[in-house]
Amino acid sequence: MKDMLLIAGPCAAENEEQLWNTALQLADQLNKNDYRLSYFRAGIWKPRSNPNEFTGAGIEALPWLSEIQKKFGFKVCVEVAKPEHLDYCEQYDIKTVWVGSRTTVNPFIVEELAENSKGRGFSVMVKNPMIPDLKLWRGSIERFRKAGVENIMAVHRGVPEQNENILRNTPLWEMPVELKVQLPEIPLICDVSHIAGDKNYLGQISQIALDFGFNGLMIETHYRPEIALSDARQQITPSELTTLLQNLKVRDGIDSTDLLLLKQRNMIEHIDNQISLLLKKRMNIVDHIAQIKSDHNMPIVDPVQFNKVIERYNRNTDDDDDYREFITKYLELLHQSSIQRQRRHE
Ligand code: PEP
Ligand code: MN
Secondary structure: OOOOEEEEEOOEOOOHHHHHHHHHHHHHHHHHOOOOOOEEEOEOOOOOOOOOOOOOOHHHHHHHHHHHHHHHOOEEEEEOOOHHHHHHHHHOOOOEEEEOHHHHOOHHHHHHHHHHHOOOOOEEEEEOOOOOOHHHHHHHHHHHHHOOOOEEEEEEOOEOOOOOOOOOOEOOOHHHHHHHHHOOOOOEEEEHHHHHOOHHHHHHHHHHHHHOOOOEEEEEEOOOHHHOOOOHHHOEOHHHHHHHHHOOOOOOOOOHHHHHHHHHHHHHHHHHHHHHHHHHHHHHHHHHHHHHHHHOOOOOOOHHHHHHHHHHHHOOOOOOHHHHHHHHHHHHHHHHHHHHHHHOOO
């Protein structure tokens, strides 16, 4: 835990009081528990999907953050998305920045940022792009490397899921694990908050990241998460952060078979989460169908429909008899449960 990179601080810089109180509590909590904060994060230019949402305090926050850097000795980092953002940061001696996932998708913008960072001593964290494209992530890192940036870190924040999902973003652990194989010298940090989307999953995701051998964690922290202007559900207090850290287990050395198993098990967990949510969704549709049938005095069991369902599933059984047998049993169960539900509407 001692050499783990720890990045904490609010999702967004809201006002001076919020930044100051959060930094003060972080300093107090972490010092008391012998943890060290590597970087204090705060988004001052927030890339929001909805233009009417809070977009961070902007340039006004730079002197506040600069003051925090001086007073607490934390290095501060902010998100940059335009070349001029780097100029503003430099004026306030903020020399660590991150490139967000909406920016990493665009090689033109990354190129401009890399160009503007040349010879200025910035440390740069590169988040994975919003689309699951390892080459694009790696390409962004390469651009900063070519520009001569010495301290580059990769931040994994998952990718949005088109299907059902319990987490805010799907971790796709195999992607950062592969990046680590390709670029072992680049520290890999897990942005636990944006993967989880909910503070209840932060501990679990942090532990998985450590088990995969990540070098650090980024966890959004706010002195009063309940009044946060962005990402309130996923932020925790500095005291909750120390409890989370205390509960983590750091393993010495990672066995390659364990790593392989961990990767596969996490993929299965993701699929299981999706199946359970999809089944719930399917049951809700069954309830609607039952209502329609009941309103129109139609029979509950429609053999034609059931045969269509069987046909649909059989298209994917690939001549595997065991799988076909499993699917048949599964469909019978599904059918029974569906009839049972519809009877409730009689
Ligand atoms: C953030 O870290 O505040 C952020 C906006 O993250 P991302 O770019 O990963 O969505
Ligand atoms: Mn956030």
